[in-house]
Amino acid sequence: MKNSWKAIIVDDERLARAKLYRLLDEHKNIKIIGEADGVSNAIKLIETEKPDVIFLDIQMPNATGFDLLEQIKIEAQIIFVTAFDEYAIRAFEVNALDYLLKPINSKRLAETIERLNKIDINESTKEPLEYNDYFFVNTKDESKFIKVNSIKCIVAADVYTEVFTKTDEKFLLSKTMNDWESQLPKKNFIRIHRSTIINLEYIEKVEKWFNYSYRVFLKNISKPFIISRRYAAKIKGKFG
Numbered sequence: 001m002k003n004s005w006k007a008i009i010v011d012d013e014r015l016a017r018a019k020l021y022r023l024l025d026e027h028k029n030i031k032i033i034g035e036a037d038g039v040s041n042a043i044k045l046i047e048t049e050k051p052d053v054i055f056l057d058i059q060m061p062n063a064t065g066f067d068l069l070e071q072i073k074i075e076a077q078i079i080f081v082t083a084f085d086e087y088a089i090r091a092f093e094v095n096a097l098d099y100l101l102k103p104i105n106s107k108r109l110a111e112t113i114e115r116l117n118k119i120d121i122n123e124s125t126k127e128p129l130e131y132n133d134y135f136f137v138n139t140k141d142e143s144k145f146i147k148v149n150s151i152k153c154i155v156a157a158d159v160y161t162e163v164f165t166k167t168d169e170k171f172l173l174s175k176t177m178n179d180w181e182s183q184l185p186k187k188n189f190i191r192i193h194r195s196t197i198i199n200l201e202y203i204e205k206v207e208k209w210f211n212y213s214y215r216v217f218l219k220n221i222s223k224p225f226i227i228s229r230r231y232a233a234k235i236k237g238k239f240g
Helices: 014-024 039-049 065-071 088-093 106-117 177-183 229-239
Strands: 005-010 030-036 053-056 077-082 098-101 134-138 143-147 151-157 160-165 170-173 189-193 196-199 203-208 214-218 225-227
Touching: 005 014, 005 039, 014 030, 014 106, 030 039, 039 053, 039 065, 065 077, 077 106, 088 098, 098 106, 151 177, 177 189, 177 196, 189 225, 189 229, 196 214, 196 225, 225 229
Parallel strands: 005 030, 005 053, 053 077, 077 098
Antiparallel strands: 134 143, 151 160, 151 196, 160 170, 189 196, 203 214, 214 225
16 A cells, blocks of 8 residues: 655745646645745744645745755655756755656656655654664665664665665665664764765774865775765764
């Protein structure tokens, strides 16, 4: 059985909201529970209705869709719907599920909903993992249990994430960076960039880099990872 999703539409154009509403009506497991014409109204709607999915425009008067994500903690899946293609990279850096270009094609929307239906709607409510726990990995090629403490790093890969282990295995999973960050033990794992989480146990060295950022080298991984300036400040605050 497919998941049932409570969704809201955030777009300043009334006709755009109406068209998306009609297209989504073909997908019976998507229930539209509200609409907003801007960021301030969207915040109120999200806090009140707590949607599972947000269809979010980017360019809106006074504030953008990205501003919304910075102003409120959102547990919902984000699907950007915009007339502009230049924001795609940034959209996936904030862990958007998908990026739809206007005018929306019904076939393309169906692909997005199919991707949405592959997600466990209860994923965000699962208990945090302990360092010695096992978790189940189910990919197109294999299914197996791996230990949390074997993870060296997790890297965003478009709408997916890549998990790298100490045995040099790599798994491509549909779990988002936000999901990982909320479930992994915080004393062992730390997010150093919007697209990177590392296991502190596997740090080999840390070097200062440009513009108050740092480079982190992990054991047996030749290419360093960058601690962005934003996350460097958070890390310093965490560890003093």
